[in-house]
Amino acid sequence: MARNKFDIDENLESPFDIRHFRRALVYIKRQKKPMIVAFLLSALSAAIGLTAPLIMRHVIDVTIPEKDVLSLVGWSALLLITIVVSVILATFRSRIMTRVGQDIIFDIRSDLFKHLQELPFKYYDDRPQGKILIRVVNYVNSVSDVLSNGIINFILEIVNLIFIAAFMFAVNVKLSFVTLAGLPVFLAIMLLIKNRQRRAWQSVSNKGSNLNAYLQESISGIGVTQIFSREQRNEGIFTRLATNFRTEWMRALRYNALIPFTVDNLATIVLSMIYLIGLLTLEPADVTFGVILAMGSYAWLFWQPILNLSNLYNSFINGVAYLERIFETLDEPVTVSDAPEAKPMPSIKGNVAFDDVTFAYDPGINILENLSFEVKAGESIALVGPTGAGKTTVVNLISRFYNLTGGRILIDGHDISQVTLNSLRSQMGIMLQDSFIFSGTILDNIRYGRLDATEEEVIAAAKTVCADEFIREFEQGYLTEVNERGSKLSQGQRQLISFARTLLADPRVLILDEATSSIDAKTERLLQQGLNELLKGRTSFIIAHRLSTVKNCDRIMYVSDKGIAESGSHDELIARRGLYYRLYTAQKMEA
Numbered sequence: 017m018a019r020n021k022f023d024i025d026e027n028l029e030s031p032f033d034i035r036h037f038r039r040a041l042v043y044i045k046r047q048k049k050p051m052i053v054a055f056l057l058s059a060l061s062a063a064i065g066l067t068a069p070l071i072m073r074h075v076i077d078v079t080i081p082e083k084d085v086l087s088l089v090g091w092s093a094l095l096l097i098t099i100v101v102s103v104i105l106a107t108f109r110s111r112i113m114t115r116v117g118q119d120i121i122f123d124i125r126s127d128l129f130k131h132l133q134e135l136p137f138k139y140y141d142d143r144p145q146g147k148i149l150i151r152v153v154n155y156v157n158s159v160s161d162v163l164s165n166g167i168i169n170f171i172l173e174i175v176n177l178i179f180i181a182a183f184m185f186a187v188n189v190k191l192s193f194v195t196l197a198g199l200p201v202f203l204a205i206m207l208l209i210k211n212r213q214r215r216a217w218q219s220v221s222n223k224g225s226n227l228n229a230y231l232q233e234s235i236s237g238i239g240v241t242q243i244f245s246r247e248q249r250n251e252g253i254f255t256r257l258a259t260n261f262r263t264e265w266m267r268a269l270r271y272n273a274l275i276p277f278t279v280d281n282l283a284t285i286v287l288s289m290i291y292l293i294g295l296l297t298l299e300p301a302d303v304t305f306g307v308i309l310a311m312g313s314y315a316w317l318f319w320q321p322i323l324n325l326s327n328l329y330n331s332f333i334n335g336v337a338y339l340e341r342i343f344e345t346l347d348e349p350v351t352v353s354d355a356p357e358a359k360p361m362p363s364i365k366g367n368v369a370f371d372d373v374t375f376a377y378d379p380g381i382n383i384l385e386n387l388s389f390e391v392k393a394g395e396s397i398a399l400v401g402p403t404g405a406g407k408t409t410v411v412n413l414i415s416r417f418y419n420l421t422g423g424r425i426l427i428d429g430h431d432i433s434q435v436t437l438n439s440l441r442s443q444m445g446i447m448l449q450d451s452f453i454f455s456g457t458i459l460d461n462i463r464y465g466r467l468d469a470t471e472e473e474v475i476a477a478a479k480t481v482c483a484d485e486f487i488r489e490f491e492q493g494y495l496t497e498v499n500e501r502g503s504k505l506s507q508g509q510r511q512l513i514s515f516a517r518t519l520l521a522d523p524r525v526l527i528l529d530e531a532t533s534s535i536d537a538k539t540e541r542l543l544q545q546g547l548n549e550l551l552k553g554r555t556s557f558i559i560a561h562r563l564s565t566v567k568n569c570d571r572i573m574y575v576s577d578k579g580i581a582e583s584g585s586h587d588e589l590i591a592r593r594g595l596y597y598r599l600y601t602a603q604k605m606e607a
């Protein structure tokens with residue numbers, strides 16, 4: 017399914033599945049104690065609140081006719097106390113539940129983040145980042161309230177309803193049945209709109225997800241947008257997505273608004289019926305004026321939990337749809353993971369062998385086919401060749417970022433699919449063209465390579481790769497704060513920092529994918545000395561379009577036609593006058 021586009025809706029049409037909700041109990045169970053306390057506080061607060069109509073009935077039927085002022089003051093004071101106590105209890109409950117909600121958010125987000133960190137490149141290749149982000153941020157926010165307050169309120173409203181019904185029947189049975197008569201009408205209306213309402217909210221979440229994905233993509237690509245003056249066009253796309261979102265939101269709200277509208281009208285009709293029937297049967301029967309007033313209050317109170325329950329039902333429906341997305345992410349298989357019997361990779365010497373390797377990103381479209389070669393420890397290998405030939409793919413496979421379609425890759429004779437990922441990758445150093453800089457200081461960024469490195473070691477690494485000089489030119493030197501993606505730094509400076517980071521990690525196998533492409537020729541010459549130091553005794557794979565960078569490598573492999581078309585030293589390949597020769601002479605002529 018094409019998911020990797022901002023305007024393709026995610027599929028949210030699966031029917032309401034209570035299993036997602038049951039699975040969420042894991043998170044709820046961890047909050048059992050505070051939730052029980054909160055529930056008891058709420059129940060107590062609600063029960064106290066329900067005594068008000070009884071007090072009113074007594075005051076109207078007994079205290080006022082007797083003109084007992086002292087008693088009236090006493091009852092008024094009691095009424096006030098019930099209100100104050102009820103408010104205090106509700107405040108405590110609200111505090112507890114805010115905490116519970118945040119703890120649930122924390123737990124789900126931690127699980128999601130941990131899983132996202134383990135998911136293979138393939139997962140990220142297939143979907144826009146914005147759609148991943150909205151799951152971790154917005155969807156988790158949305159379900160937390162349903163899983164915490166939602167559950168408590170649901171139980172509470174049911175209990176509330178039972179309490180109110182009990183009080184109501186205790187006061188007058190006949191008028192209680194008049195109140196209940198509105199229920200079947202309400203249920204029929206709910207049944208009529210529930211599916212449409214659910215689909216409307218699913219659509220809102222889809223449009224929100226699309227909007228988020230586009231926003232994220234636009235912010236990341238703002239440079240390209242401005243270069244190509246695409247602002248107006250992008251605004252058009254954004255307006256379309258935002259309009260879709262607004263339209264769906266308004267549609268969903270119309271369904272939502274139908275519920276209070278129905279409840280209010282039914283409650284008013286029921287209330288009128290109570291007054292009408294009550295007045296018609298007023299004394300000498302069992303109905304007093306106080307009873308009619310109390311029943312009116314209870315009838316009004318009775319419809320409140322029903323309104324709340326229908327709103328909660330709506331939240332549950334949405335919550336389950338969000339839970340589905342969250343669990344789908346958590347269930348996303350970690351396809352690149354440790355084999356059941358995986359052993360740690362022993363200290364790597366650096367012999368690398370491809371044994372009949374075939375690889376496809378998408379089934380049926382092989383990028384590499386039956387590729388075999390051997391590299392001795394300490395050898396430096398250059399991978400050159402046309403764009404899209406598969407050079408990056410070759411080096412990504414050495415670090416096992418993807419699983420092979422066929423064949424094996426061996427390091428020092430160990431099949432890399434049979435060793436633990438951590439032990440393998442921690443001994444590899446990978447530097448990409450787009451050197452990622454994290455928000456923090458330059459020091460932190462270099463130290464990312466080895467967290468326990470001392471400041472001296474960080475500086476030494478920076479010196480080796482010729483980064484020390486420019487870092488010291490910043491006012492704050494190594495403590496200069498850089499933004500996420502390193503927007504304060506030039507592309508070349510980012511590459512140098514990332515070089516220092518890799519050097520610090522002291523890897524046995526080094527992979528440089530266009531790592532020096534943004535460094536000027538003068539700095540590159542300087543860096544070359546450091547690089548020679550860095551390469552000594554390590555196996556290295558260097559991808560570079562600028563052939564002058566890789567001339568001195570022990571071996572140059574020309575990647576094309578799903579394999580290695582030519583392989584040899586620079587001099588050998590020049591003498592052969594083949595593909596490499598043509599590429600080299602073409603570059604020389606350009607220069």
Ligand SMILES: Nc1ncnc2c1ncn2[C@@H]1O[C@H](COP(=O)(O)OP(=O)(O)OP(=O)(O)O)[C@@H](O)[C@H]1O
Pocket residue numbers: 141377378383401402403404405406407408409410
């Ligand atoms: N994540 C991916 N999903 C599907 N196909 C991909 C993916 N990444 C790369 N490819 C395809 O695999 C082929 C090899 O890509 P690769 O990046 O290895 O080429 P390359 O030789 O490193 O190219 P360049 O010199 O442009 O960096 C290309 O045809 C590309 O379209």
